[in-house]
Amino acid sequence: MPKKSAASRLRLRVLLTPDIALGPGKAELLERVQDTGSISAAGRQMGMSYKRAWDLVDAMNRVFDEPVVLASKGGSGGGGAVLTPFGTRVLARYRRIEQTCAEAAAADLRWLSAHCASP
Amino acid sequence: MPKKSAASRLRLRVLLTPDIALGPGKAELLERVQDTGSISAAGRQMGMSYKRAWDLVDAMNRVFDEPVVLASKGGSGGGGAVLTPFGTRVLARYRRIEQTCAEAAAADLRWLSAHCASP
Numbered sequence: 001m002p003k004k005s006a007a008s009r010l011r012l013r014v015l016l017t018p019d020i021a022l023g024p025g026k027a028e029l030l031e032r033v034q035d036t037g038s039i040s041a042a043g044r045q046m047g048m049s050y051k052r053a054w055d056l057v058d059a060m061n062r063v064f065d066e067p068v069v070l071a072s073k074g075g076s077g078g079g080g081a082v083l084t085p086f087g088t089r090v091l092a093r094y095r096r097i098e099q100t101c102a103e104a105a106a107a108d109l110r111w112l113s114a115h116c117a118s119p
Numbered sequence: 120m121p122k123k124s125a126a127s128r129l130r131l132r133v134l135l136t137p138d139i140a141l142g143p144g145k146a147e148l149l150e151r152v153q154d155t156g157s158i159s160a161a162g163r164q165m166g167m168s169y170k171r172a173w174d175l176v177d178a179m180n181r182v183f184d185e186p187v188v189l190a191s192k193g194g195s196g197g198g199g200a201v202l203t204p205f206g207t208r209v210l211a212r213y214r215r216i217e218q219t220c221a222e223a224a225a226a227d228l229r230w231l232s233a234h235c236a237s238p
Contacts, residue, residue, distance in 0.1 A: 015130055062236065096227055101224055105219060108215055118184075
């Protein structure tokens, strides 16, 4: 049976409500806010507008019972932003879900990869 | 802490290649082909055009080393289609991945749900 070199991977999102999901994009945005201390810089690194990045952060702040990011409206620099301790825990839970699911699904993912046609 | 009645749920897709994923939509389409014996009827039940449904089936038939659906070009009725035994196995693997991931992530999903704001 022909084998594909690339393995099948999971991509998952958590539907927190029917309308609001936490997925790879929002998780990456939180990490980049943590790294850069700025919503605009985090969004820029991901090729999104400040408004888009801010809307995603705002959606997360509203869906949870504590804020995940605290932002200060600033001047020309756009102000600073920090991932809260709660935001750090949310992010860690999401990354752990990704990890545990990848492990739980490993055998089935291998089976699917083994049955993919050669490139 | 306020609890939300709705539990957080996982939505996952398997990236078979960087471009082709098997997710909830394709899985449902395969099930509906199995139930209806028709790609057009399956697509219609999901509100998609025959072309869209056929393109999705075609993508799956190409990405795997065996077809998941066999279709006969028909007349006015659009021909019939069957899920192959291989397609049945692919579908079962996907559903099992969903199930095992939901179980593996249950504690983290409960934590996230418990920290969602009241509606």
